[in-house]
Amino acid sequence: MKFLHKIISSVKPHFEKEGKLSRFWVVFDSLETFTFTPGHVTKQGSHIRDGIDLKRTMFLVIMALVPALLFGTWNIGDQYFASIGTTDADMLAKLTVGAVRVIPLILVTYGVGLGIEFVFAGLRGHGINEGFLVSGMLIPLIMPVDVPLWMVAAAVAFAVIIGKEVFGGTGMNIVNVALTARAFLFFAYPKQMSGEIWIQDIASSKAGGLLVDGHTGATALGHLASTVGEKIVDMKPVMALFEGDGMFSLHNCIIGTIPGSIGETSVLAIALGAVLLIATGIGSWRIMASFLAGGLFMGLLFNLMGMNAYMTLDPVHQVVIGGFMFGMVFMATDPVTATSTNTGKYIYGFLGGFLSIMIRVFNPAYPEGVMMAILFMNVMAPLIDHYVLQANINRRQKRLQNI
Amino acid sequence: MSLKKTIRKGVNIRLAGIPAETVTDAPKASCYSVQPPDFNGLTPKMIVREGDSVEAGSSLFYDKNQPTVHYSSPISGTVSAIVRGAKRRILSVEITPTGTESYKDFSVSDLKTIEKETLLATILEVGLFPLFRQRPYDVVANPSDSPRSIHISGFDSSPLAATTSVALEGRMKDFQNGIDALSILSGSGGVHVGTESGDVTFADVKGCTITEFKGPHPAGNVGVQIHHTEPVNKGEVVWTIGYQDVANLGAFLSTGKYIPTRVVACGGSECAQPAHVRTLAGASIKSIVNVPSTASNGDSVRIISGSVLTGDRVADNGFLGAYHTAVALLAEGTDPKFLLTSGWLGLGLSRFSLSKAFPTWLMPKSKTWDLDTNMGGEERAFVVSGEYEKVFPFDIYPVHLLKAILVNDIDSMEKLGIYEVAPEDFALCEYGCTSKIEAQKIIREGLDSLRVELS
Numbered sequence: 001m002k003f004l005h006k007i008i009s010s011v012k013p014h015f016e017k018e019g020k021l022s023r024f025w026v027v028f029d030s031l032e033t034f035t036f037t038p039g040h041v042t043k044q045g046s047h048i049r050d051g052i053d054l055k056r057t058m059f060l061v062i063m064a065l066v067p068a069l070l071f072g073t074w075n076i077g078d079q080y081f082a083s084i085g086t087t088d089a090d091m092l093a094k095l096t097v098g099a100v101r102v103i104p105l106i107l108v109t110y111g112v113g114l115g116i117e118f119v120f121a122g123l124r125g126h127g128i129n130e131g132f133l134v135s136g137m138l139i140p141l142i143m144p145v146d147v148p149l150w151m152v153a154a155a156v157a158f159a160v161i162i163g164k165e166v167f168g169g170t171g172m173n174i175v176n177v178a179l180t181a182r183a184f185l186f187f188a189y190p191k192q193m194s195g196e197i198w199i200q201d202i203a204s205s206k207a208g209g210l211l212v213d214g215h216t217g218a219t220a221l222g223h224l225a226s227t228v229g230e231k232i233v234d235m236k237p238v239m240a241l242f243e244g245d246g247m248f249s250l251h252n253c254i255i256g257t258i259p260g261s262i263g264e265t266s267v268l269a270i271a272l273g274a275v276l277l278i279a280t281g282i283g284s285w286r287i288m289a290s291f292l293a294g295g296l297f298m299g300l301l302f303n304l305m306g307m308n309a310y311m312t313l314d315p316v317h318q319v320v321i322g323g324f325m326f327g328m329v330f331m332a333t334d335p336v337t338a339t340s341t342n343t344g345k346y347i348y349g350f351l352g353g354f355l356s357i358m359i360r361v362f363n364p365a366y367p368e369g370v371m372m373a374i375l376f377m378n379v380m381a382p383l384i385d386h387y388v389l390q391a392n393i394n395r396r397q398k399r400l401q402n403i
Numbered sequence: 404m405s406l407k408k409t410i411r412k413g414v415n416i417r418l419a420g421i422p423a424e425t426v427t428d429a430p431k432a433s434c435y436s437v438q439p440p441d442f443n444g445l446t447p448k449m450i451v452r453e454g455d456s457v458e459a460g461s462s463l464f465y466d467k468n469q470p471t472v473h474y475s476s477p478i479s480g481t482v483s484a485i486v487r488g489a490k491r492r493i494l495s496v497e498i499t500p501t502g503t504e505s506y507k508d509f510s511v512s513d514l515k516t517i518e519k520e521t522l523l524a525t526i527l528e529v530g531l532f533p534l535f536r537q538r539p540y541d542v543v544a545n546p547s548d549s550p551r552s553i554h555i556s557g558f559d560s561s562p563l564a565a566t567t568s569v570a571l572e573g574r575m576k577d578f579q580n581g582i583d584a585l586s587i588l589s590g591s592g593g594v595h596v597g598t599e600s601g602d603v604t605f606a607d608v609k610g611c612t613i614t615e616f617k618g619p620h621p622a623g624n625v626g627v628q629i630h631h632t633e634p635v636n637k638g639e640v641v642w643t644i645g646y647q648d649v650a651n652l653g654a655f656l657s658t659g660k661y662i663p664t665r666v667v668a669c670g671g672s673e674c675a676q677p678a679h680v681r682t683l684a685g686a687s688i689k690s691i692v693n694v695p696s697t698a699s700n701g702d703s704v705r706i707i708s709g710s711v712l713t714g715d716r717v718a719d720n721g722f723l724g725a726y727h728t729a730v731a732l733l734a735e736g737t738d739p740k741f742l743l744t745s746g747w748l749g750l751g752l753s754r755f756s757l758s759k760a761f762p763t764w765l766m767p768k769s770k771t772w773d774l775d776t777n778m779g780g781e782e783r784a785f786v787v788s789g790e791y792e793k794v795f796p797f798d799i800y801p802v803h804l805l806k807a808i809l810v811n812d813i814d815s816m817e818k819l820g821i822y823e824v825a826p827e828d829f830a831l832c833e834y835g836c837t838s839k840i841e842a843q844k845i846i847r848e849g850l851d852s853l854r855v856e857l858s
Binding site: 004005033034035036037038039040041042043044045046047048049050051052053054055056057059060127129130131168169170171172279280281282284335336338339340341342345385389392393395396397399400403 | 416418634636637638705707711712713714716731733735736737738739740741742745746747748751754755756757758759760761774775776777778779780781783784785786787788789792798799800802803818819820826830831833834835836837838839841842843844
């Protein structure tokens with residue numbers, strides 16, 4: 001690879017301080033450090049260093065997202081053909097329909113997000129941080145299928161500037177960047193973000209009379225939200241969707257052949273990502289395990305209460321619908337916005353899972369409780385850490401008193 | 404029957420070029436040096452001038468802030484140079500040995516009858532006192548303090564370190580003598596020796612509390628041992644001293660001659676014959692080890708005085724650091740690494756990593772690693788959490804302590820336990836840091852600023 005390095009070295013002077021292209025130094029620097037880990041050597045302290053860096057860490061998270069991305073792409077096509085009653089569409093056709101939707105989403109997200117990152121890195125005179133590589137992959141995966149691209153662009157810009165850069169960039173943000181983008185859409189465009197957006201072109205299919213009879217295109221959470229405030233007996237037809245061979249049977253929810261945000265539907269694909277994150281130690285198993293426990297616990301509590309049809313849903317079924325699993329594996333575990341102490345991670349995760357299910361059931365206006373719960377816990381994380389640290393401090397002071 | 408403790412957090416980095424358990428005498432060096440920057444907290448005031456002749460044990464300079472603490476020449480000869488750096492800071496006092504050795508004569512009384520004050524005065528005069536360091540602050544001890552206890556780590560668990568049984572071979576009588584002297588100096592807490600589980604070198608040592616430590620590096624760090632036996636509280640002072648220096652102290656107290664012997668472990672991937680070498684403190688690197696002109700990877704060779712995790716980078720005309728018992732030769736890593744082959748996206752079969760994102764954890768524990776000095780990435784803000792805790796065997800939150808230091812929050816530093824730590828305790832955190840944060844430097848700055856603030 002010497003020749004490649006020679007080429008890079010030969011154009012480098014143009015980008016340095018006195019060069020003609022010095023304003024593009026950030027772009028050059030990020031490309032250079034992307035292709036070659038710089039030959040920096042240790043100056044002091046430990047003379048040898050680990051090979052792990054933020055690039056590798058972030059890349060592994062992207063790898064963990066690939067199963068959900070691929071499944072989500074296929075599922076867009078699958079749901080589309082199902083909605084118009086085509087039963088003989090092949091794999092390629094489904095993937096094509098999905099790719100036409102997903103690729104522009106990814107391009108817009110990375111384009112807007114990295115563009116802003118480059119500007120801020122240039123202004124601050126440091127290299128590009130790798131944080132957005134993951135955010136930029138997460139954002140498309142938590143979008144409804146039919147979201148307009150300009151809305152995504154606005155949401156990404158808001159999330160990167162207000163959610164991250166005003167706090168100082170990667171490592172300094174308080175709330176998860178991808179969820180900030182999702183929350184922005186949810187609150188800024190509530191009308192467009194609800195209803196018929198979960199299946200490709202469902203609105204035009206309906207207008208054109210192509211839609212299969214009785215197909216509403218609503219998600220599992222949408223159906224369940226409609227049961228709140230109704231008598232359990234009246235809601236039997238809705239709950240039937242979640243049984244045996246219904247549309248949202250446990251089997252379908254785990255495989256993921258249901259409508260929903262692009263990457264969130266398949267528990268199986270997300271689990272593959274979780275295995276990679278836990279095996280490499282990049283994602284915190286403490287948070288994932290306690291988040292799951294929190295969700296199951298709340299589901300069980302609701303079962304005991306049983307005040308409406310939503311509450312009677314099996315806890316296992318509760319955690320496999322909506323964005324619970326995706327949020328648990330990819331959002332709650334964001335190391336910057338989660339608690340940083342190991343003890344704190346158990347508390348943070350448990351409360352996150354607990355609140356996800358609680359918000360979802362108690363407030364049908366916010367069907368996606370996971371987003372709210374994680375954003376809320378992001379804000380609470382420093383407080384949890386504070387009390388964990390305080391316990392440590394008290395231990396030390398008690399030791400002092402004992403002598 | 405000794406106490407036993409198990410340290411679970413930490414890791415042993417097995418670098419290539421582990422020193423063989425043999426010891427040879429190094430030839431007499433052409434130059435020796437006492438380097439004031441080696442001693443934290445010291446402001447030197449010179450006693451000698453260039454051209455003066457000195458004996459082994461003659462004072463070269465003393466500490467301006469603690470004038471009784473003298474620093475002396477390891478050998479007889481002429482003061483050939485006083486090297487100064489920026490702002491005329493004294494960097495090195497070099498002594499060229501001449502003719503036959505002569506030792507400054509000290510009268511030492513019998514340890515059984517000696518008074519504490521007399522003993523301390525003798526140790527100060529001969530220049531052995533700077534070998535005592537204290538917690539808190541990890542600086543040269545203050546002779547007017549009365550330490551709660553004195554702690555000695557009986558082994559070095561860092562990579563390429565000297566082996567205790569080799570370093571103390573034939574010196575156990577001196578070591579016992581040294582322990583006897585320390586128990587006179589120590590307060591009610593007595594003298595503590597931390598030994599490596601399975602090591603019998605200290606089996607017959609009397610007059611101290613022996614605690615056996617089992618576990619990976621940093622189990623051999625004296626700070627870890629103190630934390631797991633009797634942690635340092637605010638307001639307490641604990642002294643520490645190296646096990647070889649205990650033997651040197653004991654030898655001095657029986658002969659009256661100052662001979663600062665050092666058994667140095669020479670190792671590392673670029674060291675042709677990794678083994679132990681017996682020399683004197685401050686000897687030139689050239690007299691200790693042969694440094695090849697180029698490393699096996701074609702790069703230059705990094706000479707490290709001390710441990711590869713905490714030591715100092717020295718030039719090939721440099722000297723062994725005051726507290727150091729190891730010299731390592733590693734290859735520099737100034738070659739950029741292409742992403743797919745050896746860079747961030749490569750398999751990384753040759754990189755020893757604390758992270759499971761590299762296949763290190765799948766490989767046999769006995770494998771030795773040939774690491775260079777490349778940073779392995781660029782510096783970033785703290786992003787990943789929980790990685791320091793895996794190699795930091797203290798009941799302290801390392802990242803929060805570092806952040807308190809970065810914002811110079813004295814109150815939080817105290818509360819979070821800064822009194823118990825030294826930079827060396829953060830060496831493994833620094834090694835494994837994803838964001839390449841200079842943790843040891845930050846801790847050193849925190850300790851210094853706290854010391855200024857509270858003095």
